[in-house]
Amino acid sequence: MPHDAEVPQERVANTVDAEVVGTVLQAGTITGGVHIHQPRTVGPAAVLPFRVGVVPPRATSFQKRAASDLVASVLDAGDAAVPISDSAGQATVLTGLGGVGKTQLAAEYAERVWAAGEVELLVWVTAGSREAIMSTYARAVAMLTGVEDSDPARSARSLLEWLAGTAVSWLVVLDDVQTPGDLVGLWPPLTEQGLWGARTLHSPAELQ
Numbered sequence: 001m002p003h004d005a006e007v008p009q010e011r012v013a014n015t016v017d018a019e020v021v022g023t024v025l026q027a028g029t030i031t032g033g034v035h036i037h038q039p040r041t042v043g044p045a046a047v048l049p050f051r052v053g054v055v056p057p058r059a060t061s062f063q064k065r066a067a068s069d070l071v072a073s074v075l076d077a078g079d080a081a082v083p084i085s086d087s088a089g090q091a092t093v094l095t096g097l098g099g100v101g102k103t104q105l106a107a108e109y110a111e112r113v114w115a116a117g118e119v120e121l122l123v124w125v126t127a128g129s130r131e132a133i134m135s136t137y138a139r140a141v142a143m144l145t146g147v148e149d150s151d152p153a154r155s156a157r158s159l160l161e162w163l164a165g166t167a168v169s170w171l172v173v174l175d176d177v178q179t180p181g182d183l184v185g186l187w188p189p190l191t192e193q194g195l196w197g198a199r200t201l202h203s204p205a206e207l208q
């Protein structure tokens with residue numbers, strides 16, 4: 001057949017009449033490249049309640065106080081604990097200089113709601129870079145589903161979409177946010193079931 005001749009178009013009817021296990025590719029005439037994406041199974045899906053990430057241990061000098069006192073201690077240090085909420089959910093941004101106890105405050109709150117059974121999923125994210133945030137989100141998806149996606153960005157979107165629609169109560173803590181731009185498209189959703197907090201040197205206005 002001459003190279004410039006048209007490829008005849010055939011009518012193809014692809015059907016599967018039995019149970020399928022694994023990957024099935026059905027195609028007629030293929031004129032471009034083909035990429036098959038196949039997630040990797042990493043183990044059984046996690047059973048709730050479940051934690052992802054490592055919550056920092058309480059400092060030996062930390063004194064357990066009421067939530068109002070904990071927030072007041074941050075404010076007294078010249079920093080800000082800014083609640084962000086609407087009718088759909090709750091969020092808080094802790095901002096201020098390093099070393100004043102913001103991580104300890106966030107960790108104390110996370111451990112408190114976990115121990116009280118107020119959340120079924122706790123995700124602690126060390127958010128020093130965009131890659132670190134997406135990596136933790138991707139790990140959460142892999143552990144919750146038992147399937148690992150090779151694309152961290154796609155996994156991150158999957159987690160955020162799941163958080164937005166699930167009836168499971170959850171808490172996501174973004175610790176040590178260095179650059180506000182790292183969180184573009186990665187902020188947890190505000191939902192009735194969810195809580196999230198961010199600890200950063202930046203002001204809440206810079207994060208918006």
